Amino acid sequence: MTEILRLEGLTKLYKGKEGLKRAVDNVSFTVNKGEIFGLLGPNGAGKTSTIKCICGLLKFEEGEIFIKDNSIKENRSKGLRHISAVLEGNRNIYWRMTVSENLNFFAGINGLSKRSIANRMAYLLEAFQLTEERNKIVNHLSRGMKQKVAIAISLITDKDIILLDEPTLGLDVGMSQEMRIILRKIAKEEGKTILLSTHDMKVVEETCDRLVIINKGKVVAYDTMENLKKLFNQLIYRIVLDKNLTPKARSELKHYINSDINEEEVELRLSLQSPNELFGILSLLQQEALGLLALDRLNMSFEEIFMNLIREAEGDEISI
Ligand SMILES: Nc1ncnc2c1ncn2[C@@H]1O[C@H](COP(=O)(O)OP(=O)(O)OP(=O)(O)O)[C@@H](O)[C@H]1O
Ligand SMILES: [Mg+2]
Incomplete structure (x- = not known):
């Protein structure tokens, strides 16, 4: 297995009223090429902060991030060249342009040729079942459709690593299921590496190969989905x-x-x-x-496993 992304002791501090807060505290993990890697944790665990550090939106105080062996600290642009990200709020979309215009625009600014843009756009519109919506203004689409467009945009440039912060947040049951199928398709058919954060246990169970669980900035568990299930099963x-x-x-x-x-x-x-x-x-x-x-x-649901791990970690903290 080829390692594509590595975090070593990542630590992110925020200034708060009570001094510095360790939002991400000594987090280490590696992500292999072609896998779907889950980043889990309760609200405020540090998931979004971790993702923002990886895609270069946040500076961090300690530790290192390597993208294809390029240190973000030493050579930021070389590493970030391989990454695209969809964060909360889908800020990567132009709301007043159509779906196709958005895809065209983002492919163009990333230097793709007209021909490869056309091919890739057709593939993505099809994969995301957006072909009928392609000439609609993004702002007129439903929330789920917008989310699909945002993820399609993150893929048009053909980067190796896709970071998705809560890709199914706010989607209805049907759209969430469609999104899970798309995520698996992207990883399997395109060999993309996906790192996603989520609260949605269905996403975890159906898509993640491996995952890390964080609580209050610290790693609580880091293993394959299979092993974590066995642990409590x-x-x-x-x-x-x-x-x-x-x-x-x-x-x-x-x-x-x-x-x-x-x-x-x-x-x-x-x-x-x-x-x-x-x-x-x-x-x-x-x-x-x-x-x-x-x-x-009994087969425990992943949700129960998750809650147990978090409870155990909280217990450990109290006993220190
Ligand atoms: N800009 C900021 N300034 C100060 N504190 C922040 C800032 N952004 C996040 N935090 C704090 O850092 C911690 C981690 O936040 P983060 O958004 O990374 O968590 P999260 O795991 O993504 O949570 P959620 O599941 O709610 O999205 C939280 O305690 C949060 O209040
Ligand atoms: Mg978050």
């Missing part, structure tokens, strides 16, 4: 009983039972260290004359 079991737990069973199972389960529930969620623990649990249930209606292993 393993040993959560759902047990449905024919009646409520007896006091003895409740006290013996106490440390397995997930705390957020209602005491009255006949359905329990147990988290185990090893599947072998099921033997003891089942024989206890039998001794207590509790009937077993169902037993399954």
